[in-house]
Amino acid sequence: MSNDLRIRGMTKPTIDDLRRIPTFEGLDDEALNWMIDKAELRTILVDDYLFRKGDSIDYMHIILSGKLRIKIQQGKQFREISAIEAGTITGILPYSRMKEATGFGIAAEETKVLSLHKQHFVEMEQVSRDMVQALVGVMTTRARDFTRLQQQNEKMMALGKLSAGLAHELNNPAAAIVRSSDILRQHLHHTPDNFKKVILIRLEPEQVDAVNDILFAKINEPPPTISMMERNNQEDEIAEWLEDRGWDDGYEAAENFVEFGMTLDDLKEIDEIIEGKHTDPVIGWLNNVLTTERLVKEIEEASQRISTLIQSVKTYTHMDRSTEKAEVDIHEGLISTLTMLNHKLKKKNIQVEKDFQGDIPKIPMYVSEVNQVWTNLIDNAVDAMDEKGTLTIRTQTERDHLKVQIIDNGNGIPPDIQDSIFDPFFTTKPVGQGSGLGLDIVKKIIEQHQASINLRSEPGKTQFTICFPLRSS
Secondary structure (H helix, E strand, O other): OOOOOOOOOOOOOOHHHHHOHHHOOOOOOHHHHHHHHHHEEEEEOOOOOOOOOEEEOOOEEEEEOOOEEEEEEEOOOEEEEEEEEEOOOEEOOOOOOOOOOOEEEEOOOEEHHHHHEEEHHHHHHHHOOOHHHHHHHHHHHHHHHHHHHHHOOOOOOOOHHHHHHHHHHHHHHHHHHHHHHHHHHHHOOOOOHHHHHHHOOOHHHHHHHHHHHHHHHHHOOOOOOOOHHHHHHHEEEEEHHHHOOOOHHHHHHHHHHHOOOOOOOHHHHHHHOOOOOOOHHHHHHHHHHHHHHHHHHHHHHHHHHHHHHHHHHHHOOOOOOOOOOOOEEEHHHHHHHHHHHHHHHHHHHOOEEEEOOOOOOOEEOOHHHHHHHHHHHHHHHHOOOOOOOOEEEEEEEEHHHEEEEEOOOOOOOOHHHHHHHOOOOOOOOOOOOOOOOHHHHHHHHHHHOOOOEEEEEEEOOEEEEEEEEOOOO
16 A cells, blocks of 8 residues: 555545555545544654554554654564555454554654554444454454464574574584694695604604504504503603603693504504614604594585584475475484574583384375474473483374373473463463464474374473374275
8 A cells, every 4th residue: 555645734534545555445525424423543653663572552544644653662672564555444443352562663754654443343343344344354354464473483593593503513613623723734835844854753664563563553443442540551651651751741642642542552562663772763653644544534424414404404494305205214213303493402501312112104294394393392392301301202103093191290281281282372471482383383293184182290390292193094
């Protein structure tokens, strides 16, 4: 609707002005004259409020000219969610159960508003049933648009949580790669000097082979598990042995040797193999090889971590796959969801216990939608628990159903609200932290799969049980 509805000074609009609004264009003159007579004309200046969050909603507002910005508060931040242009009808409507404003209506420019108090709604029904019917249609459309907006907002909030956690998870291995590659570069800069020392050594082929056998046995075999005290003792022994032979800092090399399981006895054996000659360059060469191996291993592990996270994202979002139902292992979605929420789990030091049935059959489902179920339920469970809580996820088949249980040991859901948690817009979270659509979305997705969900909750144990049919109809 354009912003060219003309208001003559501060006088009320004419019938023609109202008929430019689609809702009123088919109404008779009597109904429109009644509206003009009963309503109040208001002028809202730039940055002034038509309504604020928490205000009692007593008026229906017809925006004649100008524009309103609608903002909501999330935490300490304000976010614009829509704009109301000229020709829009807002506020309370006939049969509406709206009690108070949930956001802020702020004039983006000077705005003319025709406001009708709700006390006139009973009389409106006597004057024009057509007007009431038209306004009820506006209310239905508004409710549908608001629900869609809130659902989108819920998805964006969930995406924000996942992306923040994923960014944190990716940052650690990425930083490890940068750190290790930088150290590796510096380490390789010292290689020419070490190479010169090694190339001047004259050893028999049998001696070189024997040293290589010891070295690569340590590289290829996992080091034995030892206590911290044993590790410190071994490092002290090797460091003292090296420094007795002229090393400037034996502890740095000793830490490297012990990490690969090389003991003082191994170094003494190498010393015997080379007959006590050229010990310093040989041990230095061994240390260089192990240092390079360690840095490459760190880069490899960090890269693998990134690859695993990317694969989890693909599994979670069901990328590169059909949007139709697919028969999948339900554990894949649960595990990828836990990976996506790992940052939040670690932040509260939540212990995750996975009690998965080993031979569980694949079932047909819309994978990305079901993953949204796991996200909402697990995210809510984490929010409900204190530090060091326990999250249990259990899967099992029972007759012709596959059962998934998500259990937390938080404070529980009070009995008086348990019947309401799946209702649209119902939430127990603080303002700005939830729209109340999470469990409503869960219920709709569950019903889409001909499945069921039920809740059992008491202090110390809240359990959601989802039952999927093994074969969908």
